[in-house]
Amino acid sequence: MPRILLVEDEPAIADTLIYALGTECFEVVHSLTGAGALAAAANQPFDLAILDIGLPDMTGLDVCRKLRETSPIPVLFLTARNAEVDRILGLELGGDDYVTKPFSPREIVARVRAILRRTTPAVEPPAAAKSLLASSTLAHDAEAMRIHCHGKDLYLTAHEYKLLLVLMEKPGRVFTRDQLLDKAWQDPGAVTDRTIDAHIKSIRAKLRNVREGAEDLIETRRGLGYLLSL
DSSP states (O other): OOEEEEEOSOHHHHHHHHHHHHHTTOEEEEESSHHHHHHHHHHSOOSEEEEESBOSSSBHHHHHHHHHTTOOOOEEEEESOOOHHHHHHHHHTTOSEEEESSOOHHHHHHHHHHHHHHTSOOOOOOHHHHHHHHTSSEEEETTTTEEEETTEEOOOOHHHHHHHHHHHHSTTOOBOHHHHHHHHOSSGGGSOHHHHHHHHHHHHHHHHHHSTTGGGGEEEETTTEEEEOO
8 A cells, every 4th residue: 555645734635635545545644744744754654745835834845855865755746826936846856746726636646646657667777788787886776776876775766766777778878958858757848958957966966975976977068968977
């Protein structure tokens, strides 16, 4: 039974979502605050987080940033605002989807199922690429869908994982931002070039956290795109 972390400070909305998700065989843990959600995430694993952006103690974006420091958990944002900048910022922080209130509980359930399908890709790299990656600084565990740097898990989000895997499969090749969007996003038209830059920045930070200088594995070719240098 997939476990969902629901962070929503409006009891009526939370009760409706808990019921809708529960009838579809999801286990829901509800928190009214961002701090409570982070405490819950520290004590048990979750398959997906539904984050209201407008929380009483911090924003849902702040909660997402904190979660991303230790977990690749998929995130669905909820908000009462329909500003494009909020939507773009949420997606660039690693959010997988974004819904504006009011919404249908059935729509939320459908989006949750879609996100969980998207964030568990079944595609594996070719056998030749596997042997190359396993012998380099970066190693890909295809069955666990994880990437390690110097033996340590990078704790990548689903899109970070797909993005880095594209670069790893053809080290030395320059990929344009459009090519990376097409390969790592199911709906590349829903995001912008800035999304790629934000995810590359996040991946580099996680590489640097493992070992100083490891972030230089991803090179920027100005006006062209990115490549992995091994």
